[in-house]
Amino acid sequence: MKEIVTIQLGGFANFVGSHFWNFQDELLGLAEDPHADPVYKNKSLDMDVFYRAGETQQGILTYTPRLVSIDYQGSLGSLSSCGSLYNEVQSDSPHVVTWSGSVSRQASEPRTKNLFLQSLYEEQETPSVLGNGIKKKNDDCRSEIEDKDIVESLENSVQFWTDFSKVHYHPRSLYELNGLWVDAQEFDNYGIGRDVFSDGLRGEEMNEQLRFFVEECDHIQGIQVIVDDSGGFSSLASDFLENIADDYTNTPVLLYSARGPGSYMKNTSQKESISRALHDAISFSRLSAFCNLIVPIGLPFLSQSKVSNFLRIEDSKPYHCSAVYAAALHSMSLPFRMEQLGPNEILDVSGVVDFNGVIQMLAGQARQNMVATLDVAMPAPPLTGEQKKQSLQESLHSLTPEVAEDVEDMYAVEHLTIHGALRSGTNRATISEVQDSVYAAAQNSLTLPRFSHLSVAQCPLPIPLPFPSIMGNLVGQHGEILGSPVSGSRRGSLDVHSIPMAARLRSSNAILPFIEKRSVNLHRFGINRGARGSELLRSWGFGKDDLEDMGEGYSKMIKTLDPHSLVSSDSE
Structure with a gap:
């Protein structure tokens, strides 16, 4: 078995991760449900890649994610940092014998569970719960009202x-940064998080959390990292990743740098604008230095993007936006746990590839580019029929900000994952039908990538109960595109039970505007003579040599993607 350990750092990263693990949990529950669609009883998807089996002190068997989640103190809401399976009764603190003065004790009221969490914990105590704590769907009127x-x-x-x-969650999964509270308003730039990792025992504790999961792996595929890089967590992540690179030299790291909707607020002053530009430049440079492949995600206005053609998203809600990014990450992770079965088994997956294989495809070709964009079709269009407006490839739109559209790059490399595809209506397509459709579209395309890898699975994206109501009124119960809208503008988990998905990681010069913007800002505000942000960068701990090394790194990235570029380390 080849395991993957996941790290989530920062608020929005954990929002994305929460949806991601909900998808996995829903798959586990549906696989155990005798009444569920047989497509979910997929022997070709090995969930042990992301999960670990364990046992509580009471002898109860557990199955929890291989996950290290790091966030502010107080960010867990009503959930204990011990999780919900391994709760231990804490004994009262021993009496203070070395202090003769008075002792006062302050305690905050525990946060109350919302309606969903209340129902979840109540269901776990009843026979109607399936093996993994999944609520069984039924036609009982009272239950339906409760779900609404x-x-x-x-x-x-x-x-x-x-x-x-x-x-x-396992108690080793949840780590709160002691002293950094969830309402901290100034934790918004790279410099402010500079000493968080090294302060006290934080760095050692975070390393121990990760080591617990890594060392129990038989043969680790790699480490999947999701970082909220919009503020101080970027600095914390780079320090953590630097340690990981030293401790696990041969373990590949795939990093998603995620931006939430709140990170794109307009700057109120020139000083704030310069600080934000330098943060973006420093953050990307440092994070990319300690991973094998970095994928920036997070659009300023997801609701106004082409990704949302069939979605109804409120950009102000991280709960909404993170669900889309999590769905894309789920799709890209499917090939990492695919197993090719024997010749007598029904073919329900194709294009098996491991973690390092995808990284080598995208970052290890002749171009040696280690930055990729992420594109998604949610839901993916049918292969045939009246509702087919475009091919699967044409329906893919970028979740990576500041990229060039419709660029021609003869050196592009891509990895495409399609799962749960529909032939027409609600009829599921076979593996071979999806392959034939993709290959036919490629033959008719005027711009072919240098290399393209396709992974296909029949299992669609399941929609769990807590998934937000972001589906538009042209999306049917199984994710089919309807010919006419149904009543209501938004549809959620009670209306849509699954959707077909297509997602693509692509290494191409479409990412050039993203990189060039950060390179230009680093030189303009940090490196050039009289740069207005040089003092700010010194306060963040960066000297002239550090900045020039970053500038050279950006120049190499740009020249790799565009050999004719005139960008250099001393450019404006």
Whole structure:
């Protein structure tokens, strides 16, 4: 078995991760449900890649994610940092014998569970719960009303990523940064998080959390990292990743740098604008230095993008936006746990490839580019029929910000994953039909990538109960594109039970504008003579040599993607 360990750092990263693990939990529950669609009983998907089996002190068997989640103190909402499976009764603190003065004790009231969490914990105590704590869907009227109340409650009350999490976590998974509270307003730039990792025992504790999961792996595929890089967590992540690079030299790292909707607020002053530009330049340079492949994700206005053609998203809600990014990450992770079965088995997956294989495809070709874009079709269009407006490839749109559209790059390399595709209506396509459709579209395309790898699975994306109501009124129960809209503008988990998905990691010069913007800002505000941000960068701990090394790194990236570029280390 080849395991993957996941790290989530920062608020928005944990929102994305919460949805990601909900998808996995839903798959596990549906696989055990005798009444569920047989497509979910997929022997070719090995969930042990992301999960570990364990046992509590009471002898209860557990199955929890191989995950290290790092966030502010107080970011877990009503969830204990011990998780919900391994709760230990803490004894009262021993009496203070060396202090003769008075002792005062302050305690805050525990946060109350929302309607969803209340129902989740109640269901776990009843026979109607399936093996992994999944609520069984039934036609009972009272239960239906309760589900509607739950969905409405989540739409209006989500504050923390734990508010909509349906997953049990191991106590080693949850790490709160002691002293950094969730309402910290100034934790918004690279410099402010510079000493967080090295302060006290934080760095050692984070390393221990990770080591627990890595060392129990038989043969680790790699480490999947999701970082909220919009503020101080970027600095914390780069320090953590530097340690990981030293401790696990041969373990590949795939990094998603994620931006939430709140990170794109307009700057109120020139000083703030310069600080934000330098943060972006430093953050990308440092994070990319300690991973094998970096994928920036997070659009300023997801609701206005082409990705949302069939979605109804409120950009102000991280609960909404993170669900889309999590769905894309789920799709890209499917090939890492695919197993090719014997010749007598029904073919329900194709294009098996491991973690390092995808990284080598995208970052190890002749171009040696280690930055990729992420594109998604949500839901993916049918292969045939009246509702087919474009091919699967044409329906893919970028979740990576500041990229060039419709560029021609004869050296592009891509990895495409399609799962749960529909032939027409609600009829599922076979593996060979998807392959034939993709290859036919490629033959008719005027711009072919240098190399393209295709992974296909029949299992669609399951929609769990706490998934937000972001589907438009042209999306049917199984993710089919309807010919005419149904009533209501938004549809959620009670209306849509699954959707077909297509997602693509692509290494191409479409990422050039993203990189060039950061390179130009680093030189303009940090390196050039009289740069207005040089003092700020010194306060962040960066000297002239550090900045020039970053500038050279950007120049190499740009020249790799565009050999005719005139960008150099001393450019304006």
